[in-house]
Amino acid sequence: MQFQVINSPFNQEQVDLLNRLVPTLTENQKSWLSGYLAISQSATVSEAAATTEQEAPVAVVSSENTAKKEKREVTVLYGTDTGNSQNLAEEFTQKLEQEKFKVTLSSMDDFKPKSIKSVQDLLIVTSTDGDGDPPDNALSFYEFLYSKRAPKLGGVRFSVLALGDSSYEFYCQTGKDFDARLEELGGERIHPRVDCDLDFEEPAEEWFEGVFAKLNENNGESEQGQSSAGTVTETIEGQVTYSRSNPFRAEILESLNLNGRGSNKETRHLELDLEGSNLYYQPGDSLGIFPENDPELVNELIEEMDWNPDESVQVNKQGDILSLREALTSNFEITTLTKPFLEKAVALTANNSFKKLIDSDNREEINAYLDGRDLLDLVRDYGPWEATAQDFVNILRKIPVRLYSIASSLKANPDEVHLTIGTVRYQAHGRDRKGVCSGQCAERTEIGDKLSVFVQRNDSFRLPENPDTPxxxxxxxxxxxxxxxxxxxxxxxxxxxxxxxxxxxxxxxxxxxxxxxxxxxxxxxxxxxxxxxxxxxxxxxxxxxxxxxxxxxxxxxxxxxxxxxxxxxxxxxxxxxxxxxxxxxxxxxxxxxxxxxxxxxxxxxxxxxxxxxxx
Structure with missing residues (x-):
């Protein structure tokens, strides 16, 4: 039997853990665990009863100390399409609860908008749709806040974490809108809004630590806000837990072209082996793949810049070192240009035409240049470059994860996951181009090769709970x-x-x-x-x-x-x-x-x- 939120007293995270753990237990282990839980519960009841019967002296606590221990209630709201905002909101909620905060977690659609005036500390985590619109499950809340019915929010403190993609014109727009409107309604910003690009993990964690420190100021606790919970990770004793931060290397079992001869499309049906991963998914979830750039493109870029492919470069704040070739292949995005990247790159060249393009702030002209071009185009168009390989690496963003809707049921295909991937190929500015991940799956992988994957939960795309529902x-x-x-x-x-x-x-x-x-x-x-x-x-x-x-x-x-x-x-x-x-x-x-x-x-x-x- 699969555990579900609707048929058990467990939350979604606990359900996912149980569904991974229980099928791996032997009958002997199940019996032992059943006895352990029974004894543990009995001991807890006995201890509670004994404590009640003791006549302990009553401690006198000053009103000043009592005030310090009373923590403000925190409300965490998320708006999400792919599940990233929800996952972060759940992680932050768990950390706060471990620090004894009283927290209410809700998607924006499930939150009663009028009750916002009663909120004490409000944390918003939200993504943005491509044209700057709110995600579907944030629309109603967004419209309420921008309506005449929205109340004044004096006494409400807030902070916003915005997720987005800097290659889009309206980058993090929904988060920016929420941030501005909450302030306009009289809310007090307790920590500055943080806008996250596709590599959102580090800035999201920094935002939380800043918020956490501010929340603790109310309680006379650590200014640094270092939560003892640290980074929340799911663990099962004796087993490795795979996730976005620790992806599983899944072997390709099957790779088929679903399109017939003569089609101008190539759609790959991929079957991956999940045996030994304990990864669990439901219909509606997505599979994340960490792709690699085309080695040919990497080589062309290195040759164009006359770099040494074996040069060591630092790839993150932790000081990890890789060869330049490896860093450009597996760590950094080189196939898409963004306006924020151009604004950083202009400092690395003396090319006046490039400076003129950026200084003009002509969005249409900049967008026209960005369309269909990559890093190789940029370095060819606007040299000579007065920069080292490390200078360029410092301004590149991480290669984005690709999310694909899962095309299989785990019940029908135990230890497997199936994907349907359309191969992207096109020509632009005199060069043939291809999708990073779809090109890798179609051209540079074979049966037996492995891909780094993780499951991305998507509770916003679920079958009805009632099986009779059409x-x-x-x-x-x-x-x-x-x-x-x-x-x-x-x-x-x-x-x-x-x-x-x-x-x-x-x-x-x-x-x-x-x-x-x-x-x-x-x-x-x-x-x-x-x-x-x-x-x-x-x-x-x-x-x-x-x-x-x-x-x-x-x-x-x-x-x-x-x-x-x-x-x-x-x-x-x-x-x-x-x-x-x-x-x-x-x-x-x-x-x-x-x-x-x-x-x-x-x-x-x-x-x-x-x-x-x-x-």
């Missing part, structure tokens, strides 16, 4: 991956509730990903309905949203029956078009105004009946 799954291309995991899971659990899949791609013959599996599930009744859209097979392009509109009346009836709707895929195009179509269907079939349709969808999101996994 589900509607909408995805295009690799966005269909999590629905394969959904249906494998439902098949294993023999779930009878209705399911409906909308899938889109370019061509029926070459791009119908997992076609035989969907057909089998249709025949077996695991999948109730399926509608497909192949955009390049007809004169007029047809996408998933067009198929939704065609079936609008039936789709709305499923919503009335309480169906959960899932959307996975490109945020800027597919996901936005799907949402617009969904609103149109709700408005037309429900006889609602546009405003009422928006409210209907908002309520679905609050009830976790409308969930998106977008990128």
């Amino acid at each position: 589900v509607i799954m909408i995805g295009a291309g690799t966005g269909v991956a999590p629905y394969r995991s959904f249906l494998e899971e439902r098949e294993e659990l023999d779930i009878q509730g209705k399911s409906w899949l909308f899938f889109g791609d370019q061509h029926f013959v070459t791009d119908f990903l997992y076609q035989t599996e969907w057909q089998k599930w249709l025949d077996d009744g695991v999948l109730t309905k399926m509608d497909v859209a192949f955009s390049r097979d007809t004169a007029e392009k047809v996408y998933v949203q067009h198929k939704m509109k065609e079936k609008g009346k039936e789709l709305y009836q499923w919503l009335v029956e309480g169906a959960h709707v899932y959307v996975c895929g490109d945020e800027k195009l597919m996901a936005k078009d799907v949402q617009s179509t969904l609103l149109e269907i709700i408005e037309t079939e429900g006889g609602l105004s546009p405003e009422e349709a928006e409210e209907y969808l908002t309520e679905m999101r609050k009830q976790k009946r409308y969930q998106r996994d977008v990128y």
